[in-house]
Amino acid sequence: xxxxxxxxxxxxxxxxxxxxxxxxxxxxxxxxxxxxxxxxxxxxxxxxxxxxxxxxxxxxxxxxxxxxxxxxxxxxxxxxxxxxxxxxxxxxxxxxxxxxxxxxxxxxxxxxxxxxxxxxxxxxxxxxxxxxxxxxxxxxxxxxxxxxxxxxxxxxxxxxxxxxxxxxxxxxxxxxxxxxxxxxxxxxxxxxxxxxxxxxxxxxxxxxxxxxxxxxxxxxxxxxxxxxxxxxxxxxxxxxxxxxxxxxxxxxxxxxxx
Amino acid sequence: xxxxxxxxxxxxxxxxxxxxxxxxxxxxxxxxxxxxxxxxxxxxxxxxxxxxxxxxxxxxxxxxxxxxxxxxxxxxxxxxxxxxxxxxxxxxxxxxxxxxxxxxxxxxxxxxxxxxxxxxxxxxxxxxxxxxxxxxxxxxxxxxxxxxxxxxxxxxxxxxxxxxxxxxxxxxxxxxxxxxxxxxxxxxxxxxxxxxxxxxxxxxxxxxxxxxxxxxxxxxxxxxxxxxxxxxxxxxxxxxxxxxxxxxxxxxxxxxxxxxxx
Numbered sequence: 001x002x003x004x005x006x007x008x009x010x011x012x013x014x015x016x017x018x019x020x021x022x023x024x025x026x027x028x029x030x031x032x033x034x035x036x037x038x039x040x041x042x043x044x045x046x047x048x049x050x051x052x053x054x055x056x057x058x059x060x061x062x063x064x065x066x067x068x069x070x071x072x073x074x075x076x077x078x079x080x081x082x083x084x085x086x087x088x089x090x091x092x093x094x095x096x097x098x099x100x101x102x103x104x105x106x107x108x109x110x111x112x113x114x115x116x117x118x119x120x121x122x123x124x125x126x127x128x129x130x131x132x133x134x135x136x137x138x139x140x141x142x143x144x145x146x147x148x149x150x151x152x153x154x155x156x157x158x159x160x161x162x163x164x165x166x167x168x169x170x171x172x173x174x175x176x177x178x179x180x181x182x183x184x185x186x187x188x189x190x191x192x193x194x195x196x197x198x199x200x201x202x203x204x205x206x207x208x209x210x211x212x213x214x215x216x217x218x219x220x221x222x223x224x225x226x227x228x229x230x231x232x233x234x235x236x237x238x239x240x241x242x243x244x245x246x247x248x249x250x251x252x253x254x255x256x257x258x
Numbered sequence: 259x260x261x262x263x264x265x266x267x268x269x270x271x272x273x274x275x276x277x278x279x280x281x282x283x284x285x286x287x288x289x290x291x292x293x294x295x296x297x298x299x300x301x302x303x304x305x306x307x308x309x310x311x312x313x314x315x316x317x318x319x320x321x322x323x324x325x326x327x328x329x330x331x332x333x334x335x336x337x338x339x340x341x342x343x344x345x346x347x348x349x350x351x352x353x354x355x356x357x358x359x360x361x362x363x364x365x366x367x368x369x370x371x372x373x374x375x376x377x378x379x380x381x382x383x384x385x386x387x388x389x390x391x392x393x394x395x396x397x398x399x400x401x402x403x404x405x406x407x408x409x410x411x412x413x414x415x416x417x418x419x420x421x422x423x424x425x426x427x428x429x430x431x432x433x434x435x436x437x438x439x440x441x442x443x444x445x446x447x448x449x450x451x452x453x454x455x456x457x458x459x460x461x462x463x464x465x466x467x468x469x470x471x472x473x474x475x476x477x478x479x480x481x482x483x484x485x486x487x488x489x490x491x492x493x494x495x496x497x498x499x500x501x502x503x504x505x506x507x508x509x510x511x512x513x514x515x516x517x518x519x520x
Contacts, residue, residue: 152319153349157363157414158339167365171353249353 080139308476
């Protein structure tokens, strides 16, 4: 019921947007090279799908994204657990992180190219930077939120490091860390496109730049729409993951066993 | 106390002072207590009487400001798997199943997987939760969760079990049932149990000796012997006589119309 309602709402919203867009096109005030019509963009989307360009670029983008994101997640969680646990160390590192964090990953681009050359690596590094800080910060704060009773139990049962971190702190903190993973996913996807726009010869970001260079605004918009859809799908994917975690971590108080 | 052989647990002139913002709060003052191996001791008193503090000190979670505590002749410095604590809010790991929770302590004893599994199953059986071993804690009622915690504690075969108001969060009926069970387990397993409670009936039902504690500052006032045979009858005149005695210790005997509040 509510699912159907949601679907209907989505369709109504999309139709309104398209109607508005078509309406503006129909006023004739904007040349089709400035604002292509919905139909033209739809055709362009079909063209991208049909000739395989989309698949090639999405594949490249997803590869870079997964590489950068997963490395950031692994590094962010490992460092986050250690820094969160040894809070004296965090006291020293925290100010540095606070300075580095607001810097857009794109700002590093000149150095990234110098250090990592061209190709896939610069984009991966940019995604890494974009995803690393949210994961790190949410992990550090998650560690500090771990209920003291779990640590008391661990101490009582003679659990020693590194098992306190792996068996107790990490699983106890994971539901909070998952929130950070979700946030990181969003910002990393944003910077993937930006990264590919400045230094790549393939990928969804490049697709847009390439279309612009060929003066094909319909392809530009088609590319933008595909980026949005892929981002949405990734978001849904991590939501499923979050739900699964919630269930297995015993934090979803759904039906009682008995 | 009966003299002679060396006592198993010795609390010698122990005080605990918490300092917060340069203000000193005396949680426990001049506590002396000796406990024999295999005794069931209840620490009874209202909140602020230092009963939980005393338990935490003996269990090694905290250190005394003054005095010393010996377990089996050794000064207590830190918690040990030989002395397991059961908490009021159970301290179960929500991401582990019942089986996983009971296995937690066994994992640090260096047993192989098959042995860990076997011992855990044995103790889950003991507390009657075999049908629920694949469940997560949130799927269980409070009483069942506390049974998991008891199974987890017993599984590592500790010498002493500390219980900090373990049934405080349970309803009255479940609480009595759990009292029956822990009393039965104590008889079967012959563990030394130190049990913190603010419930007079609970302490008379469970303890060999009741340590009466009073607040401001936390102090041991007296010790009441409970020479009743097990399993105890909560309505028997002898039971009620000891209950009366405990009430008298708290100077609530004449005023026992006034509800005992915490």
